[in-house]
Amino acid sequence: MITVIGIKSCDTCRKALAWLSAQKTDHQYHDLRADGLDEKRLKGWINACGWEAVLNRRSTTWRGLGDAEKANVDADSALRLMLAHPTLVKRPVFEIGSAVYVGFSDSVREALA
Numbered sequence: 001m002i003t004v005i006g007i008k009s010c011d012t013c014r015k016a017l018a019w020l021s022a023q024k025t026d027h028q029y030h031d032l033r034a035d036g037l038d039e040k041r042l043k044g045w046i047n048a049c050g051w052e053a054v055l056n057r058r059s060t061t062w063r064g065l066g067d068a069e070k071a072n073v074d075a076d077s078a079l080r081l082m083l084a085h086p087t088l089v090k091r092p093v094f095e096i097g098s099a100v101y102v103g104f105s106d107s108v109r110e111a112l113a
Contacts, residue, residue, distance in 0.1 A: 002027040002112065006092040008034075013092045016104045023113065032086040042082055045093060048100035051078040056090040 002020065004027055006013030020027045045054050055078045056062060062070070069081065082088045094101040094112060101108045 001096075003030055003095040004028070004092050005030045005032060005089070005095070007032050007087060010091050012104050016092045016094075019104075019109065020112070025112065032089060032091075037083065037086040037089065039079070039083055042079060042089075045089075045100050045102070046075065046079065048098075049102050051075045053102050054078075054090055054093075055082060056088055059088055059090075061085050061087045 002025060004013070004016060004020065006016070006029070008014075008031055017027070017029065042054070051074075055073070065081070065085075073081070090102050092102075092104060094108065096112070099111075101111055
């Protein structure tokens, strides 16, 4: 079973869910806003993919942060920021067993197929 993590208003998350349904792939959805984000899960994503891949610096939330919060971001501060603001997580995140994929690129679709 694939777990898809995202937010309802994210176009890419909606496309990913529609694609999985069209592929008849068994999946469940975890909404970051409604269901939350725990530190253990986020650390697993960071360990699997790197904090740079998980942190969405193009998000509206990122643009709304103060300059001091965005300055000199490292693994620890990125973790704290994403826990405080789950919408900073690049979406969608896919969990398949111990494997983690971030985004919905062609290479991710290949891995999910």
